[in-house]
Amino acid sequence: MNELHVSLVQTSLHWEDAKLNRQMFDEHLSEIQKTDVIFLPEMFSTGFSMRPSEVAEPMSGETVTWMKEKAKALNAVVTGSVVITENGKFYNRLIWAEPSGEIKHYDKRHRFSYAGEHEEYSAGQTRSTWEYKGWRIRPQICYDLRFPVWARNDDDYDLLFYVANWPARRSYPWKSLLVARAIENMSYVVGLNRVGEDGNGIDHSGDSVVLNPLxxxxxxxxxxxxxxxKATLSKSDLSATRERFRFLNDRDTFTLD
Structure with missing residues (x-):
C-alpha cells in the first residue's frame, strides 16, 4: 500500500476516569472517516497517573476491549497507551488494536524518573516493529523520545511514532527532538501529545505533528x-527521499544491552 492515512486525536483527558475518557473518545472517533491508523495519547484512559494500583486494568479489561471494538467498527488501527497490570507488575503499555481483532503491544522502555514513573512501572525490554498495510512501524512512548539510540533506524522501519503526556513548559525539546528523530532516521514521524491541565496541575500544549523524512x-x-x-503518508515519497540521500547507508552498527 503506497499511502497510509493517519489521524491524531489531540485532546485533554479526564483525570483517572477511564469510563469518562472512553465516552469522550467515542465522540472524537465518531468524526473520523476513511483513515488507517488512529493515534490516542499516552495513558489516554487516565492521564499520566502514578497510582497504577488504583487505575490499572488487565489486558482483558474494558479499555482494551473498547479499543478492539472501535478498531473493528472504524476499520482502522486504534493505538495509544494504557496503564496495564500483568503478573503482579504495572506497565505503561502502548496497545495496537487492528480491525481484525489482533492486539500487539509495546511497553515503555524509558520511565520518567523525574516524576517517579520508574518507582511504579516496570520497564519494557523490547523494541517493537510492526507491519501494517505494507508499512513497517516503530512504536514509542513519550520519554523514549529523549533517547535516540532506542529509536535508531536500522533500515527496518518507515514510520516512527510517539504518544505522549509531554508538559507545555518543555514544548521546545518536544518539537525539536521529533524533528531530529525524523531527520536522523529518514523516517516519517508522528508525535501526538495531549492538551490541558492534568490532576497534578501540569499543563500540556499539544504541539502534535506529522513530519516527513526530512x-x-x-x-x-x-x-x-x-x-x-489528519495526514497522508506516501511510501513512494519516502523511498525517493531515501534513494536520493542514502544517509542510512552510512549508519553505525551497535548492539543494545
Whole structure:
C-alpha cells in the first residue's frame, strides 16, 4: 500500500476516569472517516497517573476491549497507551488494536524518573516493529523520545511514532527532538501529545505533528486546542527521499544491552 492515512486525536483527558475518557473518545472517533491508523495519547484512559494500583486494568479489561471494538467498527488501527497490570507488575503499555481483532503491544522502555514513573512501572525490554498495510512501524512512548539510540533506524522501519503526556513548559525539546528523530532516521514521524491541565496541575500544549523524512511538517495541530489532525503518508515519497540521500547507508552498527 503506497499511502497510509493517519489521524491524531489531540485532546485533554479526564483525570483517572477511564469510563469518562472512553465516552469522550467515542465522540472524537465518531468524526473520523476513511483513515488507517488512529493515534490516542499516552495513558489516554487516565492521564499520566502514578497510582497504577488504583487505575490499572488487565489486558482483558474494558479499555482494551473498547479499543478492539472501535478498531473493528472504524476499520482502522486504534493505538495509544494504557496503564496495564500483568503478573503482579504495572506497565505503561502502548496497545495496537487492528480491525481484525489482533492486539500487539509495546511497553515503555524509558520511565520518567523525574516524576517517579520508574518507582511504579516496570520497564519494557523490547523494541517493537510492526507491519501494517505494507508499512513497517516503530512504536514509542513519550520519554523514549529523549533517547535516540532506542529509536535508531536500522533500515527496518518507515514510520516512527510517539504518544505522549509531554508538559507545555518543555514544548521546545518536544518539537525539536521529533524533528531530529525524523531527520536522523529518514523516517516519517508522528508525535501526538495531549492538551490541558492534568490532576497534578501540569499543563500540556499539544504541539502534535506529522513530519516527513526530512523533518518537514506534513500536518500539525494548533497548540492548546482539541482537534483531530489528519495526514497522508506516501511510501513512494519516502523511498525517493531515501534513494536520493542514502544517509542510512552510512549508519553505525551497535548492539543494545
Amino acid at each position: 523533518g518537514e511538517t506534513v500536518s500539525a495541530a494548533q497548540p492548546n486546542t482539541t482537534e483531530v489532525v
